[in-house]
Amino acid sequence: MPRPFKRRFVNGEPGATSFKPAGVPGRELATVELRFDELEAIRLADLEGLYQEEAAKQMGISRATFGRVLDGAHRKVADALLQGKMLVFKGGNVAAPQTRMFTCMDCGRRFSIPFGVKRPEICVGCQSHRIQREVVQEVPLGACRGRGRRRWRGGRECTT
Numbered sequence: 286m287p288r289p290f291k292r293r294f295v296n297g298e299p300g301a302t303s304f305k306p307a308g309v310p311g312r313e314l315a316t317v318e319l320r321f322d323e324l325e326a327i328r329l330a331d332l333e334g335l336y337q338e339e340a341a342k343q344m345g346i347s348r349a350t351f352g353r354v355l356d357g358a359h360r361k362v363a364d365a366l367l368q369g370k371m372l373v374f375k376g377g378n379v380a381a382p383q384t385r386m387f388t389c390m391d392c393g394r395r396f397s398i399p400f401g402v403k404r405p406e407i408c409v410g411c412q413s414h415r416i417q418r419e420v421v422q423e424v425p426l427g428a429c430r431g432r433g434r435r436r437w438r439g440g441r442e443c444t445t
């Protein structure tokens with residue numbers, strides 16, 4: 286029995302749904318299906334240059350599994366490039382990226398921003414800079430000057 290397929294976290298969608306040799310209609314081409322998790326493995330390892338350990342962590346899979354996914358992805362890309370096939374991006378058991386929630390302290394508007402995307406500078410409703418992340422996960426060392434009260438420093442909320 287095949288092992289259950291683990292959810293793999295993928296950051297955003299690719300810029301296209303397929304990729305093919307120029308000048309040949311897609312219907313005349315053999316296709317290779319590249320799953321989204323394979324595409325993400327290529328993005329993390331080859332484009333961002335992450336070590337497999339780190340890339341695996343980002344996708345929520347083991348390093349060994351990441352290595353297999355990346356190997357498979359490389360074979361498919363090589364097949365398409367060298368045999369003139371069309372790459373079609375589809376499938377794979379992937380999850381939408383997790384998001385961070387922010388609240389505007391002035392108008393109360395709430396924002397949802399995916400991880401890996403820069404935090405909003407200003408509120409889109411009232412232009413206020415007082416945007417607060419709802420769940421505080423990290424405060425840079427030495428950045429907080431509050432004493433028992435919430436203070437802002439370096440763009441992050443400090444609760445100490």
Ligand SMILES: [Zn+2]
Binds near residue numbers: 394408411412
């Ligand atoms: Zn606002």
